[in-house]
Amino acid sequence: MKPPCETKGKLLQVALRLIWENSYGAVGVEEICREAGVKKGSFYYFFPSKSDLTVAAMEAHWEDQRAALDRIFSPQTPPLARIAAYCQSVCERQEAKKKEYGKVCGCPMVTLGAELSTQDEAIRRKTAEIMGRYTAYFEAALRDAMAQGLSHCGDPGATARRLFAFSQGLLLQAKVHNDLSPLADLRPGMAQMLGLQARSVAA
Amino acid sequence: MKPPCETKGKLLQVALRLIWENSYGAVGVEEICREAGVKKGSFYYFFPSKSDLTVAAMEAHWEDQRAALDRIFSPQTPPLARIAAYCQSVCERQEAKKKEYGKVCGCPMVTLGAELSTQDEAIRRKTAEIMGRYTAYFEAALRDAMAQGLSHCGDPGATARRLFAFSQGLLLQAKVHNDLSPLADLRPGMAQMLGLQARSVAA
DNA sequence: CTTGCAGTTTACCGACCGGTCAACTATCTT
DNA sequence: AAGATAGTTGACCGGTCGGTAAACTGCAAG
Numbered sequence: 001m002k003p004p005c006e007t008k009g010k011l012l013q014v015a016l017r018l019i020w021e022n023s024y025g026a027v028g029v030e031e032i033c034r035e036a037g038v039k040k041g042s043f044y045y046f047f048p049s050k051s052d053l054t055v056a057a058m059e060a061h062w063e064d065q066r067a068a069l070d071r072i073f074s075p076q077t078p079p080l081a082r083i084a085a086y087c088q089s090v091c092e093r094q095e096a097k098k099k100e101y102g103k104v105c106g107c108p109m110v111t112l113g114a115e116l117s118t119q120d121e122a123i124r125r126k127t128a129e130i131m132g133r134y135t136a137y138f139e140a141a142l143r144d145a146m147a148q149g150l151s152h153c154g155d156p157g158a159t160a161r162r163l164f165a166f167s168q169g170l171l172l173q174a175k176v177h178n179d180l181s182p183l184a185d186l187r188p189g190m191a192q193m194l195g196l197q198a199r200s201v202a203a
Numbered sequence: 204m205k206p207p208c209e210t211k212g213k214l215l216q217v218a219l220r221l222i223w224e225n226s227y228g229a230v231g232v233e234e235i236c237r238e239a240g241v242k243k244g245s246f247y248y249f250f251p252s253k254s255d256l257t258v259a260a261m262e263a264h265w266e267d268q269r270a271a272l273d274r275i276f277s278p279q280t281p282p283l284a285r286i287a288a289y290c291q292s293v294c295e296r297q298e299a300k301k302k303e304y305g306k307v308c309g310c311p312m313v314t315l316g317a318e319l320s321t322q323d324e325a326i327r328r329k330t331a332e333i334m335g336r337y338t339a340y341f342e343a344a345l346r347d348a349m350a351q352g353l354s355h356c357g358d359p360g361a362t363a364r365r366l367f368a369f370s371q372g373l374l375l376q377a378k379v380h381n382d383l384s385p386l387a388d389l390r391p392g393m394a395q396m397l398g399l400q401a402r403s404v405a406a
Numbered sequence: 407c408t409t410g411c412a413g414t415t416t417a418c419c420g421a422c423c424g425g426t427c428a429a430c431t432a433t434c435t436t
Numbered sequence: 437a438a439g440a441t442a443g444t445t446g447a448c449c450g451g452t453c454g455g456t457a458a459a460c461t462g463c464a465a466g
Binding site for chain 1: 452453454455456457
């Protein structure tokens, strides 16, 4: 009862996991509370609504991801190797999730964005915001690559959005086929989009 | 009461529209019936469950799309022009839907696949099946393009899946940003993936 | 000792969910 | 005319939904 935020944090974490594995509509407040070991009254003490909880859970999940992304996209790493590392990280994460849950779950932001963008403005906006942060990492890597003469794509921002869209599309393919093999094409596909031999990005 | 299938067809059509504009979980059987001018009892006379209706609605919607795709990907049209025509068709369709509904709705298969692939096997399978049919059109066009020496991508099947994944990713971006402008990059992005100047696919 | 506050618990609300059922109607067949 | 058949209707089911309200608990400051 003292520990300032254990309950709130547990709620955020469980909510994102359940929504990721199922969907927003299919997960009830009651279920989130049950798995978090919390009573519904406490839930509504911390969050005014299911939608608000979801937005908060998305932001909390971003903070977790951010640490990993900062490492993957470290300026210490050569620009194209950063992108290769991202591809590998995506594959590993999907593999781990599949082993944990038994099914390919894709990206939680894709699930939320696809399901709720037309229905819940707050969630739509948060999804767009977080996705924008992802593309910023790609854009920075591409800018560095261009400065070093490693790639000759036109606008780094546009190319970053293309790479990110491609990765989301493949992630959705993997989820829909409940099969990780489409992700094997993530790195080669990105290499092709950068006008490189697959080797370059795989280095 | 005589017209053999008017009710059933109306149900299929309304269901796909509502799910497209909202989501599977957010649309109730009652609401579908109301908008179709049908009572719930009749619904369950034609379909054993909401899930079965959805699968049938997906297939019915595919049949509509199939006609358009057969025209767009006609062997009469030069292979790369088919792909350009597809890009244009996607943009026009999204524009029309936005004008009709007020928001960018993306692709109904993306919405359904992202929301339900981990929860409803029948819907997941149908989504995968229909998406596979889409990529087949791309694959055929790419095979023709290679035969005519217009493109030099490696495996047409793999490239087809890449193009399709990219288009789905962009569609999701548009939905999440509630903005059609990301779709402007559909044709140039595909051209880049085919190793062409944007002009070639735009011809 | 007591007041106040953060957090928790329990019980409860009306609304709606997907789905069922038996009765009804209209048409075609014999 | 009688029956069979396809389609339709409205009433109803138990369960669950998101959300609310009030009482309670532990602890810290006055």
